[in-house]
Each structure stands twice: as C-alpha cells, then as structure tokens.
Amino acid sequence: MSTATYGGDEVSALVFDIGSSTSKVGYAGEDTPKAVFPSWVGYPATNGVEAMDVDEPAPASGSGGLVGEGGSGDGADAPTPDVVAAKKDRRQKPLRYVGETELYPWKPNVELKNPLKDCVGMSVRVYGQTHIKVMRLANEAATESGALTPIRDAFVFLRIVEDWDAYEALWDHAFARLRVESSEHPLLLSEPSWNPRESREKLIELAFETYDVPCFYLARSAVLAAFASGRSTALVLDSGGHMTCAVPVVDGYVLKKALQKQPYAGNFVSNQALLHLTAQGINVTPQYLVSNKSAVDAGQPPRFDLRERPNTSASYHKLALDRAVDEFKETVCHVSETAFNETALNARPVKNYEFPDGYNNIFGIERFKITESLFKPSYMLRDSQQPPDGNPAPVSITQLVQNSIALCDPDLRSQLYPNVVLTGASTLLPGFADRVHHELLSAAPGFKTKIQAAGQTTERRFSPWIGGSILASLGTFHQMWVSKEEYAEIGVNVEKRLH
Amino acid sequence: MNGDIRDILQLEPAGDPSAAGGVTTSSIRKAARASSDKPKDKKSDGMARELLSLVGGAPPLVLVKKKYKARPNFSKQTKAAEWVWRKFSNPARTDKLELQHWVKATDNEDYYFAKFNKPLEMVRYDDAEYESTVKQLKYPGASSWTREETDYLYSLLLQYDLRWYVVADRYAWEGSVRSIDDLKERYYAISHALLTARNSAAPELTSYVFNKAHEVERKKNLEILYARTKEQIDEEEKLFYELKRREAKEERMAKEREAVWHLLRENEHKGIAVQRELAGLSASGGLLSGAHAAAGGHAVVDKNLEKLKKRKIGGSSRRSLSEDGGSVGPATSGANAESPGLTSSARKKSRVKDELHATPEPDADPSPMMRKMGAGVFARSQKIPPPKALNLARITEMMHELGVKHTAKPHMPTAAVCDKFVELQTNCQIILEIKKASDRLDYELDKLRARARSVERDADAPDTPVPAGRKRGSGATPAAGSLKKTRI
Numbered sequence: 004m005s006t007a008t009y010g011g012d013e014v015s016a017l018v019f020d021i022g023s024s025t026s027k028v029g030y031a032g033e034d035t036p037k038a039v040f041p042s043w044v045g046y047p048a049t050n051g052v053e054a055m056d057v058d059e060p061a062p063a064s065g066s067g068g069l070v071g072e073g074g075s076g077d078g079a080d081a082p083t084p085d086v087v088a089a090k091k092d093r094r095q096k097p098l099r100y101v102g103e104t105e106l107y108p109w110k111p112n113v114e115l116k117n118p119l120k121d122c123v124g125m126s127v128r129v130y131g132q133t134h135i136k137v138m139r140l141a142n143e144a145a146t147e148s149g150a151l152t153p154i155r156d157a158f159v160f161l162r163i164v165e166d167w168d169a170y171e172a173l174w175d176h177a178f179a180r181l182r183v184e185s186s187e188h189p190l191l192l193s194e195p196s197w198n199p200r201e202s203r204e205k206l207i208e209l210a211f212e213t214y215d216v217p218c219f220y221l222a223r224s225a226v227l228a229a230f231a232s233g234r235s236t237a238l239v240l241d242s243g244g245h246m247t248c249a250v251p252v253v254d255g256y257v258l259k260k261a262l263q264k265q266p267y268a269g270n271f272v273s274n275q276a277l278l279h280l281t282a283q284g285i286n287v288t289p290q291y292l293v294s295n296k297s298a299v300d301a302g303q304p305p306r307f308d309l310r311e312r313p314n315t316s317a318s319y320h321k322l323a324l325d326r327a328v329d330e331f332k333e334t335v336c337h338v339s340e341t342a343f344n345e346t347a348l349n350a351r352p353v354k355n356y357e358f359p360d361g362y363n364n365i366f367g368i369e370r371f372k373i374t375e376s377l378f379k380p381s382y383m384l385r386d387s388q389q390p391p392d393g394n395p396a397p398v399s400i401t402q403l404v405q406n407s408i409a410l411c412d413p414d415l416r417s418q419l420y421p422n423v424v425l426t427g428a429s430t431l432l433p434g435f436a437d438r439v440h441h442e443l444l445s446a447a448p449g450f451k452t453k454i455q456a457a458g459q460t461t462e463r464r465f466s467p468w469i470g471g472s473i474l475a476s477l478g479t480f481h482q483m484w485v486s487k488e489e490y491a492e493i494g495v496n497v498e499k500r501l502h
Numbered sequence: 503m504n505g506d507i508r509d510i511l512q513l514e515p516a517g518d519p520s521a522a523g524g525v526t527t528s529s530i531r532k533a534a535r536a537s538s539d540k541p542k543d544k545k546s547d548g549m550a551r552e553l554l555s556l557v558g559g560a561p562p563l564v565l566v567k568k569k570y571k572a573r574p575n576f577s578k579q580t581k582a583a584e585w586v587w588r589k590f591s592n593p594a595r596t597d598k599l600e601l602q603h604w605v606k607a608t609d610n611e612d613y614y615f616a617k618f619n620k621p622l623e624m625v626r627y628d629d630a631e632y633e634s635t636v637k638q639l640k641y642p643g644a645s646s647w648t649r650e651e652t653d654y655l656y657s658l659l660l661q662y663d664l665r666w667y668v669v670a671d672r673y674a675w676e677g678s679v680r681s682i683d684d685l686k687e688r689y690y691a692i693s694h695a696l697l698t699a700r701n702s703a704a705p706e707l708t709s710y711v712f713n714k715a716h717e718v719e720r721k722k723n724l725e726i727l728y729a730r731t732k733e734q735i736d737e738e739e740k741l742f743y744e745l746k747r748r749e750a751k752e753e754r755m756a757k758e759r760e761a762v763w764h765l766l767r768e769n770e771h772k773g774i775a776v777q778r779e780l781a782g783l784s785a786s787g788g789l790l791s792g793a794h795a796a797a798g799g800h801a802v803v804d805k806n807l808e809k810l811k812k813r814k815i816g817g818s819s820r821r822s823l824s825e826d827g828g829s830v831g832p833a834t835s836g837a838n839a840e841s842p843g844l845t846s847s848a849r850k851k852s853r854v855k856d857e858l859h860a861t862p863e864p865d866a867d868p869s870p871m872m873r874k875m876g877a878g879v880f881a882r883s884q885k886i887p888p889p890k891a892l893n894l895a896r897i898t899e900m901m902h903e904l905g906v907k908h909t910a911k912p913h914m915p916t917a918a919v920c921d922k923f924v925e926l927q928t929n930c931q932i933i934l935e936i937k938k939a940s941d942r943l944d945y946e947l948d949k950l951r952a953r954a955r956s957v958e959r960d961a962d963a964p965d966t967p968v969p970a971g972r973k974r975g976s977g978a979t980p981a982a983g984s985l986k987k988t989r990i
Contacts, residue, residue, distance in 0.1 A: 012615060014601040189601065218599055256668040412667055412682055413724040448732040478615035482592050486599035502662070502672075 012478035016189040017181065018471040020224065021173055023119045024244030024269070027468040028177040031191065031475035035461055036468045038102075038180040042119065043322060044169040045100030048112035099169075101176035107326075109291045111314035115322055118169035119245075167205070174214065185214040189484055191475040193224040193467045196250045196257045197264060204495035211490045218484035220475070221501045223257045225250035227470030228426040231462070232455050237422040240404055240439070241467075242429035244269045247377075247400060249407035251419055256502055261410035267377065267397045269429040273328045276336065276373045278384040280328075283369070287331075288360040289323035291315075296361035305362035327359055337370045338434035341441050343379060374432055378442070401442035408447075420450035426466040430456065583608070594619035622663045625693040625710075626656065635699045636692050647688060651675050655685060683721075687714040762939050769932050772925075883915035889927050897930045 016031035021042060029036035100106050100113060178185050190210055194203065203221055210219040225239040229252045239250045248264035250257055280287060288307070296307035335354050348371045357363035376383040380397040398406070408419050423443070425436055436456040443452045457463045474480055485497050584607040589600045593616040627636055632649060654675055662668045670682035690712035697707050730738075889897045898909045904926075907913065912923040 010615075012603055014603050218601070253667045254665050256662065256665065256671075258667065258671040260671050412670070413721045413728065415667060416728060445732065447728075448735050449728045449730050479618045481601055481615065482594040482619060484599060484601075486595075486597050488597045488599065502668075 010478055011476050012481065013476050014189055014481060015187075016191055016475040017177075017183065018191045018193075018468055018475055019174070019177055020193040020227075020465070020468040020471060021119075021170070022243055023117070023246065026173055026177065027465050028181060029468065029472065030181070031472045033472060034469065036465055038177065039465075040102040040176065040180070041106060042173060043101075043106055043115050043117055044166075044172045045106050045110070045113045045115050045319075047098055047100070047110070048114070096175075099172040099175075101172050102180070106322075109312060109315070109319070109323075111312075112316060113319055114316045115318040116166055116169045118166040118173060167209070171209070171213065174209075178214075185216055188216070189218045189220075189475070190214070190216045191220045191222060191471050193227055193471055194221050195246070196223045196225045196248065196259070196262055198223075200498060203498045203501070207485070207490065207495050207498055211487060216487075218486045219490075220484050221498075222471060222474060223250075223252075223502075224467035225257055226252050226255055227467040227474065229424055229470065230255070230473055231426075231466040231470035232424045232457065234422055234424065234455070236418055237424045237455070238404060238408060238419040239424045239426060240400070240430070241427045242268045242377075242400065242425075242435075243427035244429075247403065247427075247429070249403045251407055251411050251415070253415065258411060261407050263403045263407040263410075265395060265397055265403065268427065269329075269332075270325075272336065272374055272377065272429065272432070273325060273332050274386075275376050275384055276332045277324075277328045278386060279369055279373050280331075282384065285358070285362065285364070286360075287324060287327050287358055289320065289327045290359040291323050293360050296359075299361055299363070301355070302364050303362075305358070305360040307360045331356055331358070332373070335366050335370050336374050336432055338374045338378070338432050338438045339371045340434045340437040343371065343375050343382070374435075377429075378438060399442070401439055401446060404439070404443065405446055417450060420447060421453040423452070423454050424466075425454060425456040426463060428464045431460060431463055592616055622660070624656075624660065624664070625696050627692065627696055631696060631699070635695045639691055639695055641687065641691050643684060643687065644691070646678070651678065652688065652692070655688060659689065683714050683717050686712050686717070765932060765935055765939075769936070772929070772932070881915070882917065882920050883911040886911065886920060886924055886927075889931055893931055893934050896934055897927060900930045900933075901926065 011032065013032045018029055018031050018036070020027040020036070024042055026040055026042045027036035028038050100110070106115070174185075192206060192210070194206065198221075206221060207219060210216045225241060225248070228239045228241060229235060229237040235252070235255045237252050239248075239252055241248050241250065245268055246264050246266055247268040248262060250263075251261045252258070277287065288305075288309075292310050292312060294308045294310035296305065299306055335356050337351075339348055345368060349368055351367070351371075353365040353367040354370060355363060355365050372382060376397075378399050378401065380399065383397065404423060408416050411419060420443070423439070425439070430436065436454050440452065440454045443454075457466065462469065485500065489497055585604050586607045587602055588605050589602050590605075590613055591598060591600050592613050594613070632652075636652070655669075655673070658669045658672060662672070666682055666686060670680075670685055673680055673685065690710050694707060694710040697710060888894075901909045906923075906926070912919045915923075
C-alpha cells in the first residue's frame, strides 16, 4: 500500500482558514489554497432577496442569517425537521458580494462588513471550564462603557465571529469557488487559538446544521502553523491582519494559559503608515476616486481628476483606502534588523513610491519608523481624532514571545526558544525575522534561539491552511473527525473533544 | 603508393589495376579497414587512439556506450491496476462514519491506519480501590484532594494521553490551583499505591516514583540558570576556558619536566659508561656484530658464540655488551639474552649470578643499532639512526668541530667505529637538548627575577638581593639544579 510510505490518505476533505482579513479555502492534500479572498462581505442597500447569479451553483443549504441572527444565541437546540426542509427548499438567498471581483469594483450603496469583530469578553470561571462571556462591544461602543475602564484587566480582547450572517456568506462563497457540495466533503476549519467555547459551539452547529457536512474538525491555527513547519512543539508567533499572538504549542496542543496576544499587527502597521503619511501632508486617494492622472515630479502635489462616485458607503471607502495604504506598506516598509538607530538607518537606500493619484516621493527613514512601533511601542503615533479604543497598551513583539515562554514550564522553555515559528503576512515585512531573532538573542542569552521562518511568501501567508491541508490528508487523522452521528448524539458539547 | 594516397583521400581504388600486387595490397587493406571498423566506432566514444591501441580489441570494462533507453514494451505488460473510489470505515472510530478514498480494487484489507491507534494504558482505580488505597495516602498535600477532583484529573490525563504540560494547562477545578508538580505527585502517588496494593511486579513500581520537593527545587534552579544575564554567561564561559587553558598548561609543563628528568638520568648513566671506558677496562667486542648474525652463517655465529662464552667465562671482560654497542646478534641464538641496557651495578650482579641464563630485564634498552635490526642483508653503516632533523645541522657542526670529517656515516664502518659514531651522535644530541632546556630555564628565571625586582620596587621595600641559591641555580648545571628544586 503506497499510503504506508508517507502516511497520507486522501478523503477529499476541504480546509477553510477564515482569517480576519483574508480567507483561504482549498482541498486537503494540496500545497496552496485553491481560493484566497478578502474576508469582507458586501451588502447591497436594496437587500431584497434576489436570484443567485447564474454562473454560481446555488448550494442546497446555506440560508443566510437563519441561525446566526441573534448574535450569540444559545447553540444547543436540535434541528427541527421543518427548519431543515425550509433550508433545503430555499434556492434563493439575499444578494451578497464576496470575493475580489465582486467586492473591489465600486458599486453605489454597498455596505461592507467583516464578520469578525472586536469584542470585549469577560472571562468567567465555571465548573471545570473557563468560559468567556462575550459582550457585544465593538470598537465604537467601547467609549460609551466608561464603567469598564477600572476593571479592564478582567476583560479579554477578542476577535471572533460576530456577524454570523456575513460569516455564512463567506462559507457560501468558499463552497461556490471550490464547486463542491458541502454535504459531500469532510471539512476542517481553522480557528484562532483563543476562540471561546460559545464561538466554537456555534461553528460546529453551523457546519452540521446549515451545511450538513459529513464530518467536521476545528483546529487551532497555531497548531496548524506548527505542523506546516514540521513541528509538533513550537512557539508560534502569528502576526496577521488584526492580531499578533505568541502561542506555545506542545505536542500539537495549544497551551492556553501561556498564550499572549495583542491587537497590533498588519492593520495597525497600515494605520501607522497612514498617520505618518498624513503627518507629512500626503493625502492618499484610493484608486476608485481617480479618473485620470498625469506624471509629476517627486514631491510635487499630484495632478489628477477626481471621479464622481456618489453614494459611496463609508465602509467601502475605508476598505479602498486601506488597500491603497496596504500597497504602500508592502512595497516600502522595512523593519530595522537591529535596534533602531536613526543615523545608521538614514544611510540605507531610499525607496520611491507612487500613489494611485500620481503623487510620488522617496521614503527613507519613514520606512523604518512606521514599523518600529511593533517593536518599540514608544514610536507609535496616536491618532488625535480617534477616541482611545480601549485596547491594552502594546508591548514589543519580542516581549510578547518572551512573556509567553516565561509562562510555560521551565522544562519547556529550552524546547520553545529554538522553535519560534513565524507565520502571518505581517511577518513578511522585510527584516522582521532578523529583528525578532536579534532581540531574542539578547533578551534570552541562556537559550539557543532559532527562528523558523518559511522562506516562501505563500508558505508564510498560508501556513495555517497548509498545516490543515497536511493534517486532513493524514491517514491517522481520520479517526479524529467529529461525525454527524457524534454530533447528533452529543450535540454541541462535542466541542470538548476538539482540544 | 598510389593506393595509399587513394586510401587517405578515401577514393575508390583505380579502376584499372596496373599490377596484380597493387590489387592484392589494396584488397588486403580493405579487409583490414573492414576489420578495424569496430575500434573506429569505439574511438568515437572519446577514447584516445593510443589508449585504444593499448587496451586492444577487448572492450574496456568501464566504457559504457550511451544509448537511448528503449521504449517500454506496453504490449507485453498486463493491464493497469484498477483503482476504485470506495467507502471505508475506520475501526479506530467508535461511530460508523464512512469516508471515501481511492484504493486498489484488489485491496480488501482493513483500514491500514487503524493499527496506529494505540490507547494509553493507565493505572486506574475503581470505587473499592479508591476507598481502600487512594484515601489512605499520606503525603503532605493528599488531604486537599477530593474524589471528584481526582476523577477530573484522571479524565484529563486520559484525554490528553498523559501529556502533563497540556493537562496542567487545561486543568481548571473550582477552588483549587494546582501546579504541574501537584498533579504529577497525585498521579504517581496513586499509581504507586495501587500497584503496591495489587502486588504488582517490582520493575513497574520504580517508574512510579515522584519526588515533588526535588522537582520544585530543580525547576527553581533552572529558573536561576535561565535568568543569567549575558555578562554572567560570558564571564562563566571565560572562566571555564581559563580553567581549561591552565589545566592544559600544567599538563604540558609536567610532561616537559618528565622529559628533561629522563634525559638527565640517561645522561648520568651514559656518563658512567664513558668514564668506565676511559678507564680502559676493556677494549674488544668488534668481532660480533649484527651484520654477521643477520648474514646467517651458522658456523660463524657458532664460532662467535663460543668466543663470547669463553670470554665471559674467563671473566677477562668486565665490560658490558651494551657498551660495545649491542654487538651480539639478534635472537638467532639463546646466548645473547644478556640485557645490554642495565645499570652498571645491576649488570655486575646479574653477570655474577648466571652468565648464560640471564633473563632479559623488562626495562632492557638495546642499543639503537640493535633496535633497528631487521632481516636480510644490510650494511652496518646503514643502520646508524639518523639524528633528529631539527638538530641535524648543529650536530654536524659540532662533529666537524671535534674533527670528525664524515658526519653522515663513519668513514670506516666497523662495528666499533659505528658504535662510537652513534654514541657521539647521541651525546651531541643530549648536549644540545640540555643546552636548550638550560636556556629556557635561564629565560624563565630572568623573567621571574625581573618580576621580583619590579615587585620589590613597587613595594618600596629595602633592597633585598636575590637569594643565593637561586643564583647558583642558574650556574653550571641550571637545568638539573632548578629541576631538582621544583620536583622535591
């Protein structure tokens, strides 16, 4: 049997990795996800129930927003037959825009939503389990609840699925892109390592009730990232779009008590970039507002014509602006490989960049200053207009790693320091890995420190997905799936079995 | 001639053969060409013609002609193995989940990966055992555990297959904070008690021992070790290397001292021998030589032996054989057992005791020429050991000074001359080495003296002269003097 040689056994499983900014979906056993699309969902203003696009096969299941309407409903109710029948029946669903081709072109009155939201949770210890009671508090709501401030330490900051309707739209899109029937394929879903129980139960429910998958598995993304780098014990430093976290993984299990995270990652760097640009008097105009532009000299004000875009939603403009700034960040920004030294960095070559409106200039020390706030929070620029978001004070990324390891057993530390695995697209900032290594070397001189960073961009961006792809195609893994039968027997409590 | 040119130009032979001989030669050549077609082909493989002619007609072993791989003959092959998309159930699962995968149609065995499902075997208690054994446990923290909490611990251990770090991480019991060591202590104490109660075999028991105090102490020490700063680690490393360096230096010094001591002792012994020779107590032994014995003439050997015996018995010679430079042949006869390297007193004694049956002393040191003796015919002078290459030039110079013209080999290599020559060479070498050692010691002494002087100056103490003994030590025999001082 050929499977004996590499331990693989393909059962045509699907792997979903729905991140805070991009979703990665594909077939298990492949080396890259089949489809990568932004985790944003566009809602047209009319919001009428329209027929699905003809070229998209309508999934048999997947009624939008039937289950997730309540935000945080209690998950354990068994499916009544008529609800299932109704789901099967419905061939139509509200129009949603998902995926680059639908989402990025400008359309009037399209509200964009990200199903993952910032939440403030409160950890509540109940019999034998640590529960996190999610309070519906988004960023904007944080200010009104001034009462929370004195006991903020008791709160945890989460980025979890909030908008289940939009979340389902992402799944629908994923199944449509893969052109598969959800009821025919085992599904492995990655989840953040701090996903609270309620959220996991909800996901299990969604998979079995709405999508009728034959079997399902929830895997921690840090564990998957460690698997993707060939390790079962590692310290995973995941800096993605929204959250930076340092997660110790031992024998394929996340050590939750030692997990460290903070909401300072790629989006934060983009925001810093925007603040730096604004401070320099550079006004970033997103591509959709530019009808034509003409070449100008470096540093000169841009000459371009504004395009008429009536009824643009604020969320669309925000996303378009973010994309423009992201482009700038990914092209120009650099992390100083050693401690920030302005004179040394001034000697480094400068980079030229042209914005969508034609404005172009060279960037020298700014390239390093923007990213430095990840490693030295004192370099952080504050937005004077925005109210304080209630986030905890940031610490250096290296400090995050150290704090996490310090919370582990002393016997474990010598295993974790040589296995620091970098994952997430923010770690792809040039110089990032060098900086982390340099700082860890001086911070923990008693250990052998080694950074495991995949050289390939795709590997680093998609490592949780790749780990999931490996896991779901292992012959020995197939006994781990939560089957429909098991779910019918135990209900959402089956969550406890998924470590 | 014409045919040759035509051959070279690769033309057809002339249509009208002028002479019968020409026809024959060209036909022969043609035949030769035909027969030499094969080697020509080989030449195209890149082999030099000269080499080819050496190898001859036989195909060389290593030369493999490059060829395109033959197309596989599909017609002969059997049908492709059939693979089917088939449902399977995994015996490792408790439910009846059926997944599908591709398998060979002929493959009908059970699920291959089910055999890797190895559940953990844990020592577990039942109700009766809990009451009788676990409750009676008497370690310090035992009273804080309830049955429910112990059950909870065991459920976690089972779920996570005794992965202690994970169990400690997930452990959350209302009203109790337990460290990983608390959990381990509980589990190991229970397991040990259960196995003892069940009269289990001894070897298992030893693996269920956990010393919590020791573990806690070990972890505390680990923390301290990890908390060292960079400077501390560097300093420790530096100290470690310094220690290593000093140890190595000490060893080297001891070795050097040993060598010098050995040299001196040897020299002492040689000196006695020389004195004795100067006293002219004996002068013979030129007759017996290694060369004679090695030449293998039995008669000669026997004659020599007889002579030797006669002389020994007659007691006319008190001179040792070794001082003759090992003139007795190698182990061709039993009579040469007399060890040549004994000290003079021991030699005398042994000779008095038994002249013929003397056993060789363990520290017997045959003369250099004896040592080099090999089988076969050789010239005596050939066996003179060359001096150390390092000292060669200086030894040559010294010997020239002493009036020895031929420094590489004695001019007239009789046994006696050869022996003397070797002795001279060795003595030169010894003198040189002693000189070197003495120079080094002088230098060290100077250094120490200089340091002492500077220390004295620094201390601003009243001017005290260097101790007289030390001064004397640097005199005629500096090496011996100072060495004795240091050794005693």
